[in-house]
Amino acid sequence: MFLQHWGATESEILGPVVGDDICPHARISATRCISVSGTSAETFPWIRQMGFGKAGWYSYDWLDNLGRKSAITVKPKWQNVSSGSQVPGGPISFTAEIVQEPSAFVLSVIPKGRLAKRLCFTLAYELREDQEGTRIVTRMRARVSLPFGRLIEKFILAPGDGIMVRKQLLNLAKRINTQ
Numbered sequence: 001m002f003l004q005h006w007g008a009t010e011s012e013i014l015g016p017v018v019g020d021d022i023c024p025h026a027r028i029s030a031t032r033c034i035s036v037s038g039t040s041a042e043t044f045p046w047i048r049q050m051g052f053g054k055a056g057w058y059s060y061d062w063l064d065n066l067g068r069k070s071a072i073t074v075k076p077k078w079q080n081v082s083s084g085s086q087v088p089g090g091p092i093s094f095t096a097e098i099v100q101e102p103s104a105f106v107l108s109v110i111p112k113g114r115l116a117k118r119l120c121f122t123l124a125y126e127l128r129e130d131q132e133g134t135r136i137v138t139r140m141r142a143r144v145s146l147p148f149g150r151l152i153e154k155f156i157l158a159p160g161d162g163i164m165v166r167k168q169l170l171n172l173a174k175r176i177n178t179q
Contacts (some may be wrong), residue, residue: 022106050087
């Protein structure tokens with residue numbers, strides 16, 4: 001899978017990440033990582049403020065933020081996200097499943113009702129202190145049990161998420177390393 005384990009070590013790929021259990025029976029899983037110079041307490045606010053119409057997603061703004069530039073500073077007005085909060089994602093809304101400052105932030109898209117057993121998507125951010133500052137370990141897990149679901153997973157979701165999260169991590173590192 002394209003960019004499936006970008007920047008991740010073998011132990012990060014094979015080890016658990018917070019929120020792995022939220023999307024049981026995921027058919028795709030990707031771990032992407034980067035080191036930043038800030039502490040987890042300095043890094044967490046950047047992640048907590050993500051969202052469409054808020055700080056953006058720090059990725060390709062023309063695509064995931066309708067051309068609006070992602071934030072270049074931490075804004076206190078966007079720090080009020082807690083477990084259960086809705087996080088705007090553009091055409092869809094994420095739920096902040098886990099918000100454990102300063103170490104874990106997990107977003108999910110899990111529909112209600114009958115579709116809940118057929119669709120799930122989670123994106124976890126685990127912040128681990130290391131000798132350089134903080135290691136941002138992300139894990140995307142998904143299952144699309146619908147007609148053409150495996151094709152959607154393999155040819156749209158997995159590569160698209162890989163491209164976007166890689167850019168997001170690079171941009172986060174730039175912002176955090178220069179603060």
